[in-house]
Amino acid sequence: MNSSEFSRRDFLMRSLTGVSAAWLTAQWPEILAAHEHARQAVASVAPPKLEFFTTAQAADVEAICAAIIPTTDTPGAREAGVVYFLDRGLMTFGQDQREPFIAGLGAVTEVSKQLFPAAASFAALPAAQQVEVLKTLEAMKPGETDKGGASLNGKNETAGKLTEIDGAQVFGMFRFATILGFFSNPEDGGNRDGLGWKLLDFKPSMAHFPPFGYYDKQYREQHAAAHPGKKP
Amino acid sequence: MRAATAKFSPSEAVDFAIVGSGAAGGVMARELSRAGFRVVVLEQGPDVREKDFQHNELKYIFQSAISNDWKIEPNTFRHTESEKARVQPALLYGRCVGGSSVHFTGNFWRFHEIDFLERSTVGPVAGAALADWPITYADLEPYYTKVDWEIGVSGAPGPFDPWRSKPYPLPPLEIKSSGALLERGARKLGWHPQPAPMAILSRDYRGRNACVHCGYCESFGCEVGAKSSVLAAMIPDAEKTGRCEIRANSYVREISTDAAGRATGVIYFDAQKREIFQKANAVVLCANGAMTPRLLLLSKSSRFPGGLANSSGLVGKYLMFNGAGLASGQFEYPLNEYKSAVVTRVLFDFYRLDPKLGLYGGGGIDLRLDMLPIVFALAGLPPDAPRWGAEFKAQLAQNFTRSVNSFGHTTSLPVETNSISLDPDVKDAWGLPAPRVTYKDHPEDLKTAKFFQDRGLELLRAAGARKVWPIPFPEQQMGVHLLGTCRMGNDPKTSVINTDHRTHDVPNLFLCDGSSLVTGGRGQPTMTIQALAFRAADRMIALAKRGELGAVRAATRKG
Numbered sequence: 005m006n007s008s009e010f011s012r013r014d015f016l017m018r019s020l021t022g023v024s025a026a027w028l029t030a031q032w033p034e035i036l037a038a039h040e041h042a043r044q045a046v047a048s049v050a051p052p053k054l055e056f057f058t059t060a061q062a063a064d065v066e067a068i069c070a071a072i073i074p075t076t077d078t079p080g081a082r083e084a085g086v087v088y089f090l091d092r093g094l095m096t097f098g099q100d101q102r103e104p105f106i107a108g109l110g111a112v113t114e115v116s117k118q119l120f121p122a123a124a125s126f127a128a129l130p131a132a133q134q135v136e137v138l139k140t141l142e143a144m145k146p147g148e149t150d151k152g153g154a155s156l157n158g159k160n161e162t163a164g165k166l167t168e169i170d171g172a173q174v175f176g177m178f179r180f181a182t183i184l185g186f187f188s189n190p191e192d193g194g195n196r197d198g199l200g201w202k203l204l205d206f207k208p209s210m211a212h213f214p215p216f217g218y219y220d221k222q223y224r225e226q227h228a229a230a231h232p233g234k235k236p
Numbered sequence: 237m238r239a240a241t242a243k244f245s246p247s248e249a250v251d252f253a254i255v256g257s258g259a260a261g262g263v264m265a266r267e268l269s270r271a272g273f274r275v276v277v278l279e280q281g282p283d284v285r286e287k288d289f290q291h292n293e294l295k296y297i298f299q300s301a302i303s304n305d306w307k308i309e310p311n312t313f314r315h316t317e318s319e320k321a322r323v324q325p326a327l328l329y330g331r332c333v334g335g336s337s338v339h340f341t342g343n344f345w346r347f348h349e350i351d352f353l354e355r356s357t358v359g360p361v362a363g364a365a366l367a368d369w370p371i372t373y374a375d376l377e378p379y380y381t382k383v384d385w386e387i388g389v390s391g392a393p394g395p396f397d398p399w400r401s402k403p404y405p406l407p408p409l410e411i412k413s414s415g416a417l418l419e420r421g422a423r424k425l426g427w428h429p430q431p432a433p434m435a436i437l438s439r440d441y442r443g444r445n446a447c448v449h450c451g452y453c454e455s456f457g458c459e460v461g462a463k464s465s466v467l468a469a470m471i472p473d474a475e476k477t478g479r480c481e482i483r484a485n486s487y488v489r490e491i492s493t494d495a496a497g498r499a500t501g502v503i504y505f506d507a508q509k510r511e512i513f514q515k516a517n518a519v520v521l522c523a524n525g526a527m528t529p530r531l532l533l534l535s536k537s538s539r540f541p542g543g544l545a546n547s548s549g550l551v552g553k554y555l556m557f558n559g560a561g562l563a564s565g566q567f568e569y570p571l572n573e574y575k576s577a578v579v580t581r582v583l584f585d586f587y588r589l590d591p592k593l594g595l596y597g598g599g600g601i602d603l604r605l606d607m608l609p610i611v612f613a614l615a616g617l618p619p620d621a622p623r624w625g626a627e628f629k630a631q632l633a634q635n636f637t638r639s640v641n642s643f644g645h646t647t648s649l650p651v652e653t654n655s656i657s658l659d660p661d662v663k664d665a666w667g668l669p670a671p672r673v674t675y676k677d678h679p680e681d682l683k684t685a686k687f688f689q690d691r692g693l694e695l696l697r698a699a700g701a702r703k704v705w706p707i708p709f710p711e712q713q714m715g716v717h718l719l720g721t722c723r724m725g726n727d728p729k730t731s732v733i734n735t736d737h738r739t740h741d742v743p744n745l746f747l748c749d750g751s752s753l754v755t756g757g758r759g760q761p762t763m764t765i766q767a768l769a770f771r772a773a774d775r776m777i778a779l780a781k782r783g784e785l786g787a788v789r790a791a792t793r794k795g
């Protein structure tokens with residue numbers, strides 16, 4: 005819920021009075037109260053605290069998410085607090101995802117060490133190397149790392165550990181998780197300040213008014229010129 | 237805001253126990269209670285009302301807020317009978333008071349005359365059990381009109397429409413950019429766009445509010461009551477009679493029968509998973525095209541070893557999902573498709589394909605982007621776009637407001653092996669066998685869908701898209717239109733219900749929902765499901781008045 009959703013509120017209340025159905029006029033305060041509650045839930049969150057991830061895990065998760073939706077000239081997954089969404093999710097609705105998620109982090113660490121043996125962690129790598137790790141992971145197919153020379157830039161001394169990993173699936177899980185955290189409602193813990201929605205120019209509101217977009221605006225103008233006084 | 241509703245004791249035999257409060261069940265509840273009968277509606281889902289609905293994509297799309305939750309109600313799926321079915325989501329429907337009419341998109345097309353007569357018009361199709369309906373468009377037209385006016389439908393006539401006895405009660409919804417582009421592209425191609433018939437109010441109507449264009453529409457509940465769900469349009473009337481109880485959180489597991497083979501009531505689990513028997517003089521199943529046949533199969537007994545009302549062996553067979561031919565496009569300027577109802581213009585030039593094309597069936601085409609931010613980020617970009625990183629992010633930013641899909645809604649043939657059956661191994665959270673879905677698109681349906689995809693690509697190009705691409709359609713593995721599994725017919729050997737929606741085998745058991753359809757139409761079944769429900773209620777009321785429904789005899793009762 006971003007603020008534009010509520011800036012229209014008074015307008016709506018006014019537009020509803022008298023003109024609109026009795027039913028809605030009666031329901032509306034209750035509906036608004038529910039949405040207001042959701043909004044306040046966001047406003048009142050204390051500075052987020054990690055409950056599920058360790059600090060080291062959180063750093064890796066944040067770095068993975070930031071590679072998927074990076075900070076560019078606009079904010080990315082890091083600024084939108086995606087890691088806090090995921091931390092909260094794994095404590096609540098996504099408890100059944102804990103195991104694959106932690107296993108996935110393990111795979112990222114493993115590939116990091118394979119490619120860059122000096123790496124302390126995925127998070128500690130420079131951005132370009134993080135991208136290389138994730139690309140490698142994304143391309144890994146179970147069993148393939150065993151095939152001579154094909155694996156991990158030839159650094160296959162310990163590749164055996166990774167032979168069971170379906171890298172595309174693991175990477176897909178992180179991509180999915182990042183997207184959920186970046187674009188879901190702020191009250192669910194991510195998409196801080198509606199940053200994800202701002203990126204898309206998505207402006208949720210309790211009500212919108214025509215014209216909705218460029219082409220229907222143009223359509224209305226053309227229609228008005230051709231049929232003055234008539235509704236399109 | 238609810239009327240003081242009736243409350244019945246399970247041991248008191250009501251006139252009708254209705255299973256399911258969805259598109260058909262809601263109509264049935266209103267019509268039967270208004271005719272003077274005592275009605276209990278057993279609905280497995282929760283009692284959510286307008287004030288409970290939220291604008292939350294995560295909860296509504298990814299966490300089954302008002303739809304069936306596969307975590308507790310698993311489905312299994314396989315393409316053919318020779319495979320072992322795997323656990324995977326294969327059925328999607330609304331699981332709440334109001335059923336799938338709450339979260340549906342509101343596209344509300346009548347069937348045309350041809351849809352009732354496909355077997356005699358196009359002849360047999362190999363591998364399909366194409367059949368004519370035992371009723372025609374003319375039989376159903378008064379009920380289509382009734383749905384228009386009772387439910388509230390917005391629209392305007394178009395050149396390919398079937399005849400209608402009364403105009404639309406409400407003018408079309410405000411045009412969106414997708415509608416404007418559809419008109420532009422279609423006109424260039426010599427086609428005939430028209431306002432889309434939608435079960436969403438364009439004006440205040442009967443105490444309900446007009447659409448406020450919030451855009452949280454498909455997959456969401458409408459908190460202003462503008463979507464013409466049965467929750468907004470039918471259930472309040474039913475409750476007002478004082479003769480109808482909507483009993484939520486009541487999951488029916490069996491229809492009980494007596495030694496004479498008549499239904500005596502239903503057994504259900506309440507919210508605490510206690511088993512309760514609700515006595516009824518007649519039972520009406522409106523649990524949808526997947527759950528109605530499942531319930532019949534679950535109700536097998538020594539008298540009905542193959543499942544209840546299944547002497548034909550056809551319960552659960554001829555499942556139809558409808559087909560789809562999809563394409564996508566990006567435009568120069570923002571459309572902002574996330575606002576308002578999903579669809580505002582539609583094309584019916586290909587409703588009935590020219591037989592010279594060598595294609596069976598037909599359909600309609602609209603433009604829409606039924607994707608909110610999460611789904612768009614997951615699946616809205618073209619296949620050549622990066623899937624992550626800075627360029628991915630830039631393309632999302634550029635195209636969320638500028639994208640639109642072309643959606644060709646098409647036929648699907650009744651194929652005997654496409655079916656709902658009981659999974660032999662997998663159980664739901666109540667210990668009941670999971671519905672097993674067997675489904676493989678008929679090759680003719682895939683050909684038709686491809687034709688519609690190609691027209692969609694043409695349409696997007698003609699509308700001025702700067703990039704277009706086809707959305708691949710692998711064989712379907714998930715149904716949202718659940719049709720045809722207890723088909724209507726005059727012959728008890730080849731159908732499950734008669735034209736009164738009475739099962740051939742059990743005289744006081746009626747089925748009315750998506751399962752009743754003989755053929756699947758062209759993609760938007762719910763208008764027809766509800767017309768059938770109004771008609772079925774009339775037939776049942778007439779039967780009861782003639783004393784043909786045993787103890788169901790209530791029309792003069794005061795309440």
Ligand SMILES: Cc1cc2nc3c(=O)[nH]c(=O)nc-3n(C[C@H](O)[C@H](O)[C@H](O)COP(=O)(O)OP(=O)(O)OC[C@H]3O[C@@H](n4cnc5c(N)ncnc54)[C@H](O)[C@@H]3O)c2cc1C
Nearest residue numbers: 256258259260280335336341342343488524749750761762
């Ligand atoms: C996302 C989405 C969009 C859609 N958009 C459109 C559209 O634009 N146009 C269109 O025509 N159609 C659309 N549909 C399909 C439409 O919703 C269905 O065709 C229609 O609602 C089916 O009506 P029904 O009465 O057969 O069943 P439903 O509306 O599904 O109602 C069945 C009810 O029975 C309940 N039930 C099932 N089993 C039991 C049991 N054992 N005990 C108790 N209760 C039970 C269910 O919980 C449900 O409430 C859409 C569907 C989905 C999922």
